[in-house]
Amino acid sequence: MKRSLLSLAALAACAWSIAVPAAADAAYPAKPVRIIVGYSAGGPTDAVARLVAAHLQTKLGQPFVVDNRAGAGSNIASEAVAAAAPDGYTLLVAAAPLTMNSHVYKNLKFDAVKSFVPISKLSSAPGVLAVRTDWGVGSVKEFVAAAKKEPGKFTYGTTGLGGSQHMATELFQRLAGVKLTHIPYKGASNVMTDLIAGHVDLAFMTATGAMPHLQAGKVKPLAVAGPQRLSGLPNVPTFAEAGYPAMISDSWNGLLAPAGTPEAIVKKLHAAAVEALQMPETRTKLESQGAIVIGNSPEEFRADIQREVAHWAEQFKAIKIEMQ
Structure with missing residues (x-):
């Protein structure tokens, strides 16, 4: 009898340990969320972050506050988010240098692939x-x-x-x-x-x-x-038209969370972010600035990051940049 009671107590404790995080995930967000951006206010990455943050705030019912931490090639922001608790209350809007910086800076305190959970690539330009x-x-x-x-x-x-x-x-x-x-x-x-x-x-x-x-x-x-002319610059040719088809330079912005962030929170943030990008006013504003709206899945974004890290490793090797 005593053993049965102990077994029941253990099962109850196990069920409680599972239920509490699940309930917390379902209630997310229960307090303000901080979105850290590694660039100055008013820049292109900041502009995308603020557009998406405004919709997340409306959709999810809590303030989403943009925190600009410019410097060190955006590494200050990336390191802050990588070290943050994986609870969904500290997010990162990053740009293409996230996948480059490991080839430029020594002793980084984050890994572009391992330190973050990709949520969605928001846009590219x-x-x-x-x-x-x-x-x-x-x-x-x-x-x-x-x-x-x-x-x-x-x-x-x-x-x-x-x-x-x-x-x-x-x-x-x-x-x-x-x-x-x-x-x-x-x-x-x-x-x-x-x-x-x-x-x-x-x-x-x-x-x-x-x-x-x-x-x-x-x-x-x-x-x-890019692969096509921009609607805002219809008379400006692409490099392919000018005779250099290999000249492609893409600058993207994406939403990420610290590694270990619960899947339920990632899914909730992904759905809200993609919804923001699909809104006509958001799409029109981004496209008028020369951006291409993306809103891909976490899995697709992770594959993009992995591919770019490998690509830039080859590029930096070719031009022999000395690490800082």
């Missing part, structure tokens, strides 16, 4: 090669001819060593057989400011961040590093 307006080149062909004539003379701005802009320009230099001089900046807005002022000659800019300046004629777009 191609790079646009833009030059200063007072430079007399009007096409990729003319630009390449000028660069070949005077190797190393022309400068390009980026957000830093090993970032998306830097890697896009390195790839194009290899494809076109040209030599340019790298000028790193602290952020995309700094690059754009100096490109408009003519202090640098060119830059690969993310379409979402550069679109207002491109459309206003403050800088001159030469080509789009």
